[in-house]
Amino acid sequence: MTTIESYESKTKSGVGVSAQRPDAVPKATGEFPFSSDLSSHNMLWGQTLRSPYPSARIKNIDISEALSISGVHAILTANDVPGKNLFGLEHPDQPVLADDLIRYAGEPIALVAAEHPEIAAKAINAIHVTFEELTPLIDAESSITAEPIHPEGNVIRHLKIDYGDPSTTGDLVIEGTYEVGMQDQAFMGTESGMAVPSPDGSVDLYISTQWLHSDQNQIIEALDLPEDMVRLTLAGVGGAFGGREDVSMHVHLCMLALHTGRPVKMVYDRNESFLGHVHRHPAKIWYRHHATKDGHIVKVEGKIILDGGAYASTTSAVLANACCFSTGPYRVSSAQIEGWGVRTNNPPCGAMRGFGNVQTCFAIEAQMDKVASALGIDPVELRLINALEQGDSIITGQKITGAAPVKEVISSLAGHPMPGPAENNLLARPGGTGRTTDQKHIKRGVGFAVSIKNLMFAEGFDDSSEALCQVDDGNVAIHTACVEVGQGFITLVHQIAEEVLGTSDITVIPADTSIGSAGSTSASRQTWMSGGAVLKACEAVVVKLIEQIFEDEGVKYENLDGTLVSEDGTKTIPVAEALKGRSFHEKVVHRHAPTFPLNNKGQGDAHVSFAFAAHRAVVDVDQELGLVRVIEIATSQDVGRILNPLQAVGQIEGGITQGLGLAVLEELVMKNGVIQNANFTDYLLPTALDTPPIEIAALIEEPEPGAPFGAKGIGEPPTISSTPAVVAAIRDATGVDLRRVPVRPEDIALE
Amino acid sequence: MEVLIASSTEEICELLAQDSSRQLLAGGTDFMVEVNYRHRSPSSVITIDQVPELQNWHHDGDSVVVGSCVTYREIERGPLATLVPALAQAARTVGSPQIRNAGTIGGNIGTASPAGDMIPVLSALGAVISLRSSEGIREISLEDLIIGVKETSLRHGEFIESVRVPVLDSPQEFLKVGSRSAMVISVTSLAFITYPKTRSVGIGLGAVNPTPTRAKEAEEFIADYLDWESMQVDPSGLDHFKDLVSAASSPIDDHRSVAAYRRKSIGILAQRALTRVFTEGVL
Amino acid sequence: MPNETQPHLNVNGETLTIDDAWLGESLLYTLRERLGLYGSKNACEQGECGSCSIMLDETLVCACLVLTGSATGKDIKTIESLAPEGSLSTIQQAFVDTGAIQCGFCTPGLLITIKDFLDENTNPTDLEIREAISGNLCRCTGYGRIVEAVRIASKTHDETEGGN
Helix, strand or coil, X not given: CHHHHHCCCCXXXXXXXXXXXXXXXHXXXXXXXXHHHCCCCCCEEXXXXXXXXXXXXXXXXXXXXXXXXXXXXXXXXXXXXXCCCCECCCCCCECCCCCCEEXXXXXXXXXXXXXXXXXXXXXXXXCEEEEEECCCCCCHHHHCXXXXXXXXXXXXXXXXXXXXXXXXXXXXXXXXXXXXXXXXXXXXXXXXXXXXXXXXXXXXXXXXXXXXXXHHHHHHHHHCCCHHHEEEEECECCCCCCCCCCCCCHHHHHHHHXXXXXXXXXXXXXXXXXXXXXXXXXXXXXXXXXXXXXXXXXXXXXXXXXXXXXXXXXXXXXXXXXXXCCCCCECCCEEEEEEEEECCCCCCECCCCCCCHHHHHHHHHHHHHHHHHHHCCCXXXXXXXXXXXXXXXXXXCCECCCCCCHHHHHHXXXXXXXXXXXXXXXXXXXXXXXXXXXXXXXXXXXXXXXXXXXXXXXXXXXXXXXXXXXXXCCEEEEEXXXXXXXXXXHHHHHHHHHHHHCCCCCEEECCECCCCCCCCCCCCCHHHHHHHHHHHHHHHXXXXXXXXXXXXXXXXXXXXXXXXXXCCCCXXXXXXXXXXXXXXXXXXXXXXXXXXXXCCCCCCCCCCEEEEEEEEEEEEEECCCCEEEEEEEEXXXXXXXXXXXXXXXXXXXXXXXXXXXXXXXXXXXXXXXXXXCCCCCCCCXXXXXXXXXXXXXXXXXXXXXXXXXXXXXXXXXXXXXXHHHHHHHHHHHHCCCCCEECCCHXXXXXX | CEEEECCCHHHHHHHHHHCCCCEEECCCCCHHHHHHCCXXXXXXXXXXXXXXXXXCEEEECCEEEEECCCEHHHHHCCHHHHHCHHHHHHHHCCCCHHHHXXXXXXXXXXXXXXXXXXXXXXXXXXXXXXEEECXXXXXXXXXXXXXXXXXXXXXXXXXXXXXXXXXXXXXXXXXXECCCCCCXXXXXXXXXXXXXXXXXXXXXXXXXXXXXXXXXXXXXXXXXXEECCCCEECHHXXXXXXXXXXXXXXXXXXXXXXXXXXXXXXXXXXXXXXXHHCEECCC | CCCCCCCEEEECCEEEXXXXXXXXXXXXXXXXXXXXXXXXXXXXXXXXXXXXXXXXXXXXXXXXXXXXXXXXXXXXXXHHHCCCCCCCCHHHHHHHHHCCCCCCCCHHHHHHHHHHHXXXXXXXXXXXXHHXXXXXXXXXXXXXXXXXHHHHHHHHHHHHCCCC
């Protein structure tokens, strides 16, 4: 593929080449151990009883019948939580097991450990809970003033951004209200893990997650155990996309294991998985854009409501993102934005790839197209006119000091050749094998959208990652707690080792809590943070190596791309060679430059770095039936520097496909607080037939200052402007003013 | 769970006569989903997918008799696909290759889901189902067999042995609306069958009624607008035709779609099927 | 007639005696938790994701939809036998080379599906490939590298592995 090859590094190995994943072969043979593949002698199976009601009071729990079933070893309820019956990613507000009140359909109430999953299931059915059903609070907007459904109140966060002169007006005013439905991460490997108790009362947890240490912190509070008695080791992860950032079965497993004295394994089935993790926040967004006649966006007013569901999770941070970037990758002189992240009896919402930027980007890009249309300006041109540049401020007042090649991203994509007509084959048409649509029923549309994403955590969070580079008699091992969820960090570790130490023949010690936190695998942060930590640790080894050699031989060497070169240039030794027979132990903690909180006007240097992307979608629409076929999605993305071209393409194609899903397929349908389609029959993920070829127009490499290798995180931008690009294309084809995602056939056909 | 592997239809009859609560398992594509999610926990199962009579189909004069365990895969391709094209078109839309390899026409009928993909085609073809038990064989129309949502009139000890459909050697169409390009449950579907000998059409509706339905009024109405020599349709009748098809549906709102969309789209499907077969022209 | 002898499963060329108690389980559960063949994955248990794809009497099916009791006497092939120990089949190698693997959960099911497809189809078009794998969900890759892997594998597949 020409595009990938053109980004390949000139060096044969190390950073910049499409190095093969070290876990590719075991994954191809089926031998790679996922957390659901764990097994242990004497193992019991755990299961969870969950509430069918979104809002209820628990009057009584009768476990006597369940306990009497042969093969049942434990039934645990809230009373059995040894420590604090509360956990939470940003803030502990969620019970480990529901005590008195149920706040969402699916909330865990009791745990069972049994000899076989069938016995556990029988026991679950034999637990008799007496509920007093309550009326659920399901409307986010009314939740703001409604009776609190939680002691901490219904407003998880209320944020205002007041930037520039509020009295600014424009020649043109465009108002619009938009809605984003509830998307799910739907990672393929469902929640699973195993807890193994030790006689001393400690426990080892093997788990799929995104952040081992955050999990550990919450577990020890709930178990009332010290850190060294709760040890987490990462088990193989089948995707995450934000859905594993929160604790799910972690405390449950530990409780069952410690109670029974036996290893306990738990695997959620797909239905339970939908209930067992947070989802993307549904959103209602209102904007009023003010623009001059010649297309400058001078002011944006906005109101954003995110439905956080029953518990806080990361609602606060998601809201901050949604608000901070609510005006898009554009320069505006004035912005008044108000956002609420609220609590309802809907399922809890939290992190999903894109994290708040997705919701506002959909709305803002729709507005931009409306402004363009009203002013008679080409939509791409309008975006170029307003595109942020290095040195501009975003609406929190923060100046962009890093790379901001927004114009290049937009132009390179706009200039990319358009696809030809679709194949004359029903498989290529809307409706596919359903044979609904002939060529004459089809109209083609094109849509364009641009996005901004902040990389890493924000608002003063002291983010760090720890890495160890250990050399034992020349054998190199690297250890971090960085979670590999499929994104390819494991490959990067090898590439960094190759780059600095001249060898990728290293051992990567399994991620666990015996080393310091690597932070979460999310927020497009791991390359910068854990890649940075690994880089520093390897470099620290080389520094020590050079010192040692100087002590031994009196020769001063310098490291040049994995080879030590003497000061006078006459002697060279490959680093890997020089390491032989020597031992080092270098542990470093890597931090990024500090960020700061937002003040009460939403002003502050809250973010580390920004990445930009643009997407162009081409769709064929059968308007009469409202059926859409996405023909092509093309993209340009601001990447800083590509560390592995093949993996970069994989992240981009995968992220765009998730964006396509939100545009036309994916939504958890709610009815009175209960999910109606918690299964793959009706929660529709894009199949290979729904997903078009993805064209990469350009990957703009403008190195980011402060970023290891100058590389920006690339995971999230593909999911952000891909959705609005698809919807814009459908609008272009049909003329229908679509205000909501996902777009359903009836939204087009019944207009 | 007791699992009994039947090797003949006689055996099935015997086993059911012994205990009519025994459940029959063919491809498992509906059955096993219920078992896996514990909506069904049978104590005794008879697997019937290895019974030769049920796996085969044969040409019988001007019809084909399709064994109930013939898979979607077989219906979708090969000689059966040429003999009953609309059935093949429908089979191709079911699930995935994995599902089509295992799922059976008998299973689709027996599950009796309003969204079953075989059902509108069988309805429009006037399919006759053959039911066997230890008491003998009885034949029944699809409409008399499927009497409610996921409800059949199968008697105790009876099982679906085969389906008979006409071989018409004339244009047939099957159209299905779903939100995804593959592996999707019907939102609406429609089968359009031409009967040149009687100069009539059969229109079977899918996913818009609780039980198998033909758009009878629409079938009768459009007859006057068709020219079977030139294979043309008078377009002035198309709007009313579409409305009659929509009127023959009583769709619901559910998590997959809304009634208004289903009602509108079934009429559009009918019009499209018709105008694929009969070109628009003033007669 | 009711089985009078101890039931067996023929898995990857081996005949394995199984317990009566396993007959009512899904074949996927039996393969994984009873026989320790964890290569086939469970992502939905409904036949909607293809991650449990296996070959049953040379037919591609979802193992989650097969009752173990109905599989006795049938020939079962799983990902574990796609290539001899220590080597990779053409398709597996293509997956490794083209970046078609990220988290890897969908990979075994895809490999079985693709092998079955390529055994029957030479020179497939992209659309044919996409239809063939439309029953295998992948959440990480967006299918682009997977389709590329199939393209590459299709060029050499029938030269080495052939239809069988």
